[in-house]
Amino acid sequence: MMYYIEFLILTFSLVAAKNNVCPSHLDYFTITFNSKCWYDPDVDATIPEIINNYGFKSESYNVTTLDGYIIEIFRIPSKLNEISNKTKTPLILFHGMARDARSWLILGEDSPAIYYAKKGYDVWLANRRGTEYSSHIKYSRNDKEFWNFSFHEMGTMDVPTIIEKVADVSKQPGNIIYIGHSMGTTASFVYCSLNITHCAKNLKTIISLAPVANFNHMKIPMCHTMSYFTNELEFILTHVGLLKMETNFFRICQTAPFTSICAALMQFFIGTSTPNIYPRIMPILSAHGNTALCLKVALHYGQIIKSKGQFRQYDYGQIENLKKYNSTVPPKYNLKGIPVNVTLIYANNDLVAYKPDVEEIYSNLHPNRRVIVEIPRNGTAKYLAHPDFFTAANIKNVLYPEIDNVLNKIKNE
Template identity: 35%
Template sequence: MVLPHGYPFEEHEVTTEDGYILTVYRIPYGKNTTVPGPRPPLLLQHGILCSSAAWVLSEPDKGLGFILADAGYDVWMSNSRGNTYSQKHKTLDPDKQGKEYWNFSFHEMGYYDLPAVIDFMLAKTNHSQIYYVGHSQGTTQFYAMAATRPEYNAKVKVMSSLAPIAFLQHTRGTVRVLTYISNTLKWFAERLHIYHVLNDNFFLHLLDQAICRKTAITRPLCDNLLFLIAGYDSQQLNISLVPLIADHTPAGASIKQLIHFGQLANNDGRFSQYDYGKSLNMKMYNTELPPEYDLTKITTPVMLHYADNDWLSSEEDVSALNKKLPNSKMVEVPFAYFNHLDFMWAIDINPLLYDKVIELLKQF
């Protein structure tokens, strides 16, 4: 997806403190750069059930990985543990030792994955700070990291949050229904020994190709499935991208990830660590309730880009996050029907979002 467009491309492996081996891709400079010199490193972090592919599915004039490289950044695209490109571990086999391998949520992605990737980037580029752009869970991971490992605030010049997720009191649609039954899903998963879902496999690819290809009579089903999750917005859906999106997503997630987000939607407005239940919480945290992330420790400037039609990241929840962050700014996407997935793949993505994102990044 990158090399055919004439951009330079690198692949790196980063090992975390707890043994997970992550694949990180890099576009070190733009297509039209004749003499690549020192460029500010920027980390792009995908959301849940996605991968680094999300940033380069679109053509170079609309894919954020390409756009940022052309704007003068050294672009790094990380893959969170457990997704299509990051299923290695120093000692654990995700298939044979599934219970141990998949025992993580966004907390571990923030506490272990992001620091490992950031330190790797800084060592490779000889810089002292990076820029950070995250979408959905990619924002949640950052808040978890910056609150629990506040020393990393000094390593991030500015953080751009696309569809921020911390509080989930006002989610809508299908996702809201799923949060109500998260405890039931947890009960079934434990008894059926299911530790992860929706991973990249042959069956899913076959289904994608059969249902989502351009000429398939069932193609509208794919479009509407996206709407059910993210919010309706046929005006901005790039129809030509749907088969590509279906081929690269979902990229897998742990059951614990999904349950943790469900807990955020049902815990009276607390942005907190994973809830194991009172007795286990006492062992894990020495308190009956899981500790809240202390958002006042996040000193990095944070740009909160939100949209009215986003069923997952509502204006009310983003506003609640903005009030708790010491150095943040809310930035509304100027289109009433812009949804959660439009932050990556909208037709008019540049004038509606990316131009503003880059303008704010350049201020730092």
């Protein structure tokens, strides 16, 4: 009898070690012995391992910004057994706020990174300063100086440094396609509005998914409320030394009952998706791509909300602004000066990149270099929200055709 019990315990433990994904939230309560659940190797895999799992080669490069941040970026140059000298168009995927390059691999074979690698693009997965794929030549991650940045530094330092590496390796400056999501779009707007020559020399076009710049109408009341206290929050955070917020706690979303709680909270704050596959992807969504949030980034966005949507540089206060900008108010980013075409793609139920704010971005871009698209179209879904650009259940029907339209136009030019 004792041997039988030990055998059952061993069997259940082995099954539990294998099962990490279920099709519904209820199934997670019985994941140990539920035949509907299964093992997804991507949940515990690294970026190179995930890429290799789908039959592609993986390369990584370290780039160093002018202010000393060392950032690791990843490349999907070809299939594992592919031997070809064919020149491929480089495509950079730049993640959003509190996430990293792993976001673009969450859907596995249907993910943007793998999908466009299959279509023959030279896919690059960017990371920003502050992710676990970054360090500094002088400061450790525990130093307050390490976290003294906003999306401004990402746009002026990280983005051009990454683009230069892609241009150098691919030998295709001027032919690079930049696809950003959320804060990844903000960084591109900063980069191209302040470094016009560099942008025009290296980029072919920008595709902005869930674009974020002039927050004003976003439907998250808590963010509007907190924006009124940005000065007080900055003072408190600076003097307390709380400069970042870790997101490792999201790993709790991999188990019941938290899979359903996390999914519900996510949809409450950033929009409902119908249909969605949150039960199936919650383990990998919570295991991959979450990274420490630099609170100066949040404060910068808060300043924009407080100023009724003025997309401008960081506000250090009148005295410091005079020293830094020679003005009591920070200068605005000139979106009309962006020298390449920008396609804005936003979701119909996104509470973060909300329609009126996206339309405001569109109105500020150059009339001859702008396109705006709302998804879904043609009944391909009912509701799409902020993360659906890398988590949508039917991403191949709702998003890729819109991106492909832009890419095909470029090919036919």
